[in-house]
Amino acid sequence: MVPPMSDFALDPRLDRDSTLLMKLGLCQLRLMQDSRWPWVLLVPQRNGISELFDMTPLDQTMLTFETALAAKALKQATGCEKINVGALGNQVRQFHLHIIARSTGDAAWPGPVWGHGEATPWDGDARAQFTKRLLEAL
Amino acid sequence: MVPPMSDFALDPRLDRDSTLLMKLGLCQLRLMQDSRWPWVLLVPQRNGISELFDMTPLDQTMLTFETALAAKALKQATGCEKINVGALGNQVRQFHLHIIARSTGDAAWPGPVWGHGEATPWDGDARAQFTKRLLEAL
Numbered sequence: 371m372v373p374p375m376s377d378f379a380l381d382p383r384l385d386r387d388s389t390l391l392m393k394l395g396l397c398q399l400r401l402m403q404d405s406r407w408p409w410v411l412l413v414p415q416r417n418g419i420s421e422l423f424d425m426t427p428l429d430q431t432m433l434t435f436e437t438a439l440a441a442k443a444l445k446q447a448t449g450c451e452k453i454n455v456g457a458l459g460n461q462v463r464q465f466h467l468h469i470i471a472r473s474t475g476d477a478a479w480p481g482p483v484w485g486h487g488e489a490t491p492w493d494g495d496a497r498a499q500f501t502k503r504l505l506e507a508l
Numbered sequence: 509m510v511p512p513m514s515d516f517a518l519d520p521r522l523d524r525d526s527t528l529l530m531k532l533g534l535c536q537l538r539l540m541q542d543s544r545w546p547w548v549l550l551v552p553q554r555n556g557i558s559e560l561f562d563m564t565p566l567d568q569t570m571l572t573f574e575t576a577l578a579a580k581a582l583k584q585a586t587g588c589e590k591i592n593v594g595a596l597g598n599q600v601r602q603f604h605l606h607i608i609a610r611s612t613g614d615a616a617w618p619g620p621v622w623g624h625g626e627a628t629p630w631d632g633d634a635r636a637q638f639t640k641r642l643l644e645a646l
Contacts, residue, residue: 421579421580421583421590421591422572422575422576422579422591422593423576423577423579423580423583425576427573430572430573430576431569431572433572434560434568434569434571434572435565435568437560438560438561438563438568439561441559441560441561442559442561445559445561452558452596452597452598452601453559453560454594454595454596454598455560455594455595455596456592456593456594456595456596456620457592457593457594458590458592458593458594458610458620459590459592460590460592460610460617460618460619461618472596472598479598480598480599481598481623482594482596482620482622482623484619484620485619485620
């Protein structure tokens with residue numbers, strides 16, 4: 371059996387750079403502290419995972435379904451042109467998957483968002499409105 | 509039923525930028541024409557797919573298992589520090605997943621590889637050697 375999720379410890383940098391929106395079956399769904407793009411993270415609530423293949427097959431499948439769910443909701447909530455999905459982890463080794471809404475003319479289009487300039491904090495209203503739309507779409 | 513895979517048409521740009529290594533159950537495993545990083549693509553052999561959630565649940569699961577398989581083989585064949593996985597598709601809409609072997613000090617470390625400088629072609633020997641190691645690890 372896998373350990374209970376209450377033992378899960380979130381990496382401090384992920385904790386600083388994002389805020390919890392809700393817990394799905396396996397993952398925490400978190401909002402990045404950067405309003406330049408609608409950008410969420412999925413973090414499987416398992417310790418000691420840095421690569422996809424460190425996860426059990428069941429967890430891999432759960433992650434895939436939660437990714438599709440979150441990506442579809444993000445697309446629906448934003449009307450974006452393309453969803454970008456990526457798991458890099460070069461700086462933070464705890465496994466985390468980025469899901470980002472992209473459109474022509476956005477701050478990094480058509481390049482990747484990672485490493486592009488400085489994060490722009492959300493203003494409270496825009497953030498509340500986006501979060502509401504996203505959670506409704508889920 | 510899904511259509512037979514023989515109907516699958518690969519995007520011309522993916523065809524130009526990568527070469528076929530082998531066909532897995534769902535995906536073509538392709539080597540990128542860029543020797544700066546050991547870098548492969550998985551392309552599900554289905555037409556009309558641009559997002560993960562356009563795929564059937566079974567295909568999503570197949571993709572996940574093939575991703576884990578290819579990522580583990582790439583890690584084993586290269587001894588790299590971290591695997592990067594990403595599906596962007598801002599420029600080429602046919603769904604394709606990048607799997608890249610990354611290590612401290614590589615050409616873009618710790619940033620993403622996409623959009624970084626110009627591709628460096630493989631020399632024939634290095635390419636043959638890498639391909640052999642990767643396919644053995646699979």
